Amino acid sequence: MRKIFLTAALLAAFPAMAQTPAPGGGDTGGGIVRAAKPVTGEQVYGAVCQACHMADAKGGVGAGTIPALASNPKLAGAAYPIMVVAQGQGAMPGFVGTLSNAQMAEAITYVRTHFGNAYAKPVTEADVAKFAKPPSAGGH
Ligand code: HEC
Numbered sequence: 001m002r003k004i005f006l007t008a009a010l011l012a013a014f015p016a017m018a019q020t021p022a023p024g025g026g027d028t029g030g031g032i033v034r035a036a037k038p039v040t041g042e043q044v045y046g047a048v049c050q051a052c053h054m055a056d057a058k059g060g061v062g063a064g065t066i067p068a069l070a071s072n073p074k075l076a077g078a079a080y081p082i083m084v085v086a087q088g089q090g091a092m093p094g095f096v097g098t099l100s101n102a103q104m105a106e107a108i109t110y111v112r113t114h115f116g117n118a119y120a121k122p123v124t125e126a127d128v129a130k131f132a133k134p135p136s137a138g139g140h
Pocket of ligand 1: 081
């Protein structure tokens with residue numbers, strides 16, 4: 001059910017992203033830049049996270065409770081949001097296999113530095129890699 005919702009959100013979002021030139025897309029540090037996919041943290045947030053957490057990151061209560069990411073002290077440490085985003089928690093799906101480590105890092109950095117959060121230290125692709133266990137071994 002949630003997988004279907006997420007897939008629909010992604011399908012709806014990506015064609016729109018494809019038409020938007022990626023500002024600064026070349027310097028994400030991820031090394032892999034695919035123009036048709038969201039690259040910056042803001043783009044990943046808009047394409048993926050926003051569907052649940054809302055554009056203002058204040059979350060909401062509907063079919064389930066979506067916690068606010070805005071002004072959220074749980075984002076002060078990087079490990080917690082990395083784990084939640086990579087592996088999922090409760091009703092939130094994990095994004096390993098859906099987003100690249102670089103995309104997760106950008107999105108987490110984005111929410112930790114916006115919406116009333118000011119946790120300056122960026123989350124890197126390598127930070128995410130420590131928590132992101134690939135769904136199957138033998139990937140590259
Ligand atoms: C399908 C809906 C959905 C999507 C998409 C989604 N989230 Fe979530 N998120 C949730 C729910 C539900 C929770 C609460 C999980 C729990 O603790 O039970 C949550 C929790 C979180 C938390 C922990 C907040 C806290 O206070 O404990 C973070 C951080 C987070 N999400 C970040 C993100 C980011 C970044 C993205 C985009 C890459 C994202 N989420 C995409 C539904 C979603």
